[in-house]
Amino acid sequence: MMIRSILLLFLLWVSGITNAQTTKADSLIRISKTIGQDSNYVSVLNQIAEELSDKDADQSLDFAIKAQLQAIKIKDVPGLGKALNNIGWAYYRKGDYSKGFDYALRALRINDSLQLLSQLAISYRNVGAIYNSQAKYRESMDYFHKEMSIHAKLNNLLGVGRSLNNIAFSAHRGKFKDSAIIFGHTALEHNSKLGDQYLIAFSLRTLGDVYFEEGSIDRSIDYFLASLTAARAAKSNFIIETSLYRLGKAYQQKKQWKESINYLQEAVAVSKILGAKSEQATIQKLLAFSYAQIGDYKKAYESQAIHVALNDTLFEERSRARFAQMQVAFETEKKQAEINLLKKEDEAQKEKIKDQRLYTFLLLVVVALVMALWLVSWRRNQFKQLANKQLRLQKAALEQASFQKDKIFSILSHDLRMPISSLSGVLQLVDKQSLSEEAFTKIKHALGKQITSLNTTLDNLLLWSRNQMEGVTDVQASECSLYEIVENNCHLLTSAANQKKILIHNDVSITAKAYADVHHVDIILRNLLLNALKFTEEGGIITVQYREDEHMAILDIIDNGIGMTKEQIGKLFKVNTHFTTTGTKNEKGAGLGLLLCKEFVEANHGTVSVKSEPGNGSQFSVTLPKSKYV
Template sequence: MKFSQLLLFAVFFLQQKAFCIAGVANYSPTAVVKNQLPTDSIDKINTLSRDIYLSDPAYARKLSAKALLCSKTINYKKGIGQSFLNIGITYWSQSYYIIGLLYIDTALKYFRHDRLQLSSCYCYIGRIYTDLKDYKSASHYLEKAREEAGTDPAKSKDVIVHLSYLYLKRKEFNKALFAVDRMMKICKSVKDTDTEAILYNRLANIYLAQNQYSKALKYCDKAIQMSYLVNNKRLRASSFVEKSGILLHNGHQRSAIRFATQALAMSDTLGIMDLKSKSFKAIIAAYDARHNYKRVLYFERQFNLFQEERYNSVIHNNSQIMRDYFELNAGLQGINMIKQQAKENDIHLHSQQNLIITLSASLILLSVALYIVYFYYRQKNNLATKLRDRQQATLAQSQLIESQARNLEELNGFKNKLLAIIGHDLRSPIQNLRNLTDMFDDGNISNEEISFLMKTINPVIKSAELTLSNLLIWADRQIRGIERIQAKSIDLMPVIRESEQIFRHLLDQKNISVQHHIGVDTLVWCDENHLKVILNNLISNAIKFTGEGGEIAITVERDKNQLIISVTDTGIGITDEEIMRILSANTHFSKPGTMGEQGTGIGLLLCRELIEVNGGRLNIKSNAGIGSTFYFNLPSTELSIN
């Protein structure tokens, strides 16, 4: 036991009525009183401190210090006792055994009626006496811990764990193995991995003390593995030191040096002086076994420097603890003064209550009067609001009726237009078909005449079919309004060939040739059904206004990320005025083709709408008597995917 620690122990016991804690001088009494925490929050802070003390003892001590001041502010005795116990445990984990004893002993008086907490205190006191090699005192306190634990499984488990360590230190290996085996079964059944990891380390130490190195190495590796699982850095550093010794005995000096070096780094980070000392000794022994005396000399110098620094650090830390101790006393006195001042303020406030009651009564009377005035004012406003709401409702109904009337008028117009188109443009082809069938039934025409008439009437039927298809699509769009397109990547060439095949008879009948000028990738992004309707109408329109022996050219070009699709004919052309009418919104017109073909004008209107909903635009270039070019753009597949 170091002299500086004994001196500190004596000074603290001379201050029996004072609280003792380190690292809390930064907590202002005023701030603590103003920001009081409820007891459950204090308990959570202490629980967090207990959970992390093996991986970060300094921060755990800081948390417990905060919990101590907050507990003192509200006189929460359980929180005070738990804070003292946690601080003592953090000092024990860093090998400050005497200081740890002092804090845990202080915690005892706050747990006089809490047997489970008393068991925890006695358990850690017994462990500290074991580390100090006072095995008699250790056995005494661990037995007291067992008595206080009673039948509680968690506390009984903690006692047995520390008893196994005592048995190990007293070289009572059979008792130690029996205790560890008993606890291992309990831990596995309740899935207590934290304690299970410690027990594997305990087994490694027991077998190492008996020179059973293979078993010791097995359990040491298991302890290291589980230390990562439970984030117990102290356990990991201790296991590294023990594994280094086992590897050195087995002749693996390099591995022994590696694990001892890791243990040195971890113990230095955690501030565990005893482990750091053991790590230095393990490194020196490993280099000595390799006859690397240069490294032995280097680490012996480092070890001597560490011993000097450790001694100076102990003196410095003890001085700091003393300063923090007196600063804490001043802080606690400040808390008491603030409480006293608050009590005086309460008395002063109580003396003013009568005046406040009188003023409150007057205020209530005034409020009643104001409420009456406000009530009548509110009634008036409510009536005005209801009248305004009724006027607005009437206006809204009037606007709704007007809107419905306009919609009805538009629907009637749409109906009349549709009936007119159907009556005018579809009646003639159907009448021609009926006349043909009547003549055939009456036997008035020969087979040669039937063949000739069928070839003659075929373009009329094709035109009627296209007209009917356009009418159905256009009517559906007019009724449903905005539609949802199903865009996807489409190759233009199969669609172009399909459209040509549809009109092949008409092309052959008028001896019209079709040329392709396509030198780019023909993948576009649009609705496939829309694309077919667009191309069918544009090709049909080109055939309609191109004379016999004419030519139609279909061109596909790229303009940045757009494909330009053109349908050019050598037909009669159209005027600028007609182009403007075709491209104007919601207008359509028609004129006969070169062979008298009739149409509705719906086709180009439908083309323009479908091109626009697919992200393109229809344009027309024409020279009268020379021909026309109808061209439109659609996004390429590459642009749409990007």
């Protein structure tokens, strides 16, 4: 009774909060129409999306997508990270967990690379929420704990309150009752001190779920009513809707059908505003049951019909992804039917051929005699032609060896000598103690870049030299994750990219696979990314994208750098015409990276191509088999 009295007092206190003021979202929308389309505009769009996130998922998604497009247009990377967080959360609210998870991971990578802790915490929250929806409750709780630790570090008490709510909710869903009660009451106490009605409503609803689950129906109703009142004060349609249909379920347990119907009818209206079809279907099923219990079978039938229709719609939406596979299967069966028809026609032709076999046999005898005469003549010239061919091959091999020797000596005399000479000169100055600490600091960075370039040059030189002598041997092809290889190289090159303020964006699907040598693919991607970094101006963007056809996986490495002419493109990947130029920051190289890429791609039964225009960047496309090459 004491708990019920406390909750009733809480209801009276919350109900006194005024809602007459214009909503924050409306104010922000008016502001967005009066400012220029710069980073401030992106920030306002993101704020609108956040404000609407728990009130109208469709509107929130629209504003978040606008923020994303504008952020990309003006290269506002922090704004892009926030927009991706908002898009992921909107898709989660709409029940599209696949898209929600994809956007959450993209946001997580950007916010982690920029160390934007507040947005990184939101990324953790989004991933945790989607894990929770997929019944992976331990993983969900782990991400919510990561979120809470960041909020605590930033002294963000509202963020801590939200994290406590999420941990309690996941613990309840995962049947960790004790944890759910402890974190639920901790969240309620923390959020009550803050006075945030949305967070209070969430805490109360979770505790109501826990007590409903254990059979304490009256106690759960008290918490659901308190949650509903706080949610109305916060204008959170999501909590309002979920509290309403929980009250409807609770009153069904008490067999108070009219009260159940009242709450469920209001829940239907709110779920329509949210566009939450899955919740609508659940609520209509509950309504049908309550109507049937009071004998109103007409309304029971109507609610059941709506429930079935919504389920059918949801089924259709979930089946769209399967439709393409079914269509492919249909085309395959159609082709097989055509093959069977051709086989029947072929059998009919065989009957005709039997009558012609005798003539064919005689013709073969004549041909054999002619071939015998030709063979005698051919063998007379065979040795002469073979000797000429061997001489041509030896000449080509000598010319190739001479070119390789000249190439290696050119690298040793120029690309390797300069950084070694620079290092030697600095060591002499240090030995003579004629180099001040200030001067040494100024040249240390340049020396570091030269030594890094030297290391890359030596690696490529050794690989290229071995390939020229032995060919690309020992190809260990297997199914490999293109996403992981791209992600590893993005992390590996983060320091180099940061020096030029270049964003490397991994747009490759997590499920993307190819059948190739993992080591070779790693070398190919690293050299193409290094090449893109070399010729991309400061503040540019490099994107790695994935596409596929029936048999091949395709990686596109796209940059917005200085580009190339058609003449330059024609000289790429050819030993005798290959060239090297300095990068946008005077980076040097031996010109072997792209040659290695071509050799390793072809060794794995793939192709490499390039599209580019001066001033419009470049796109290198690598095609590899999706399955074992036959």
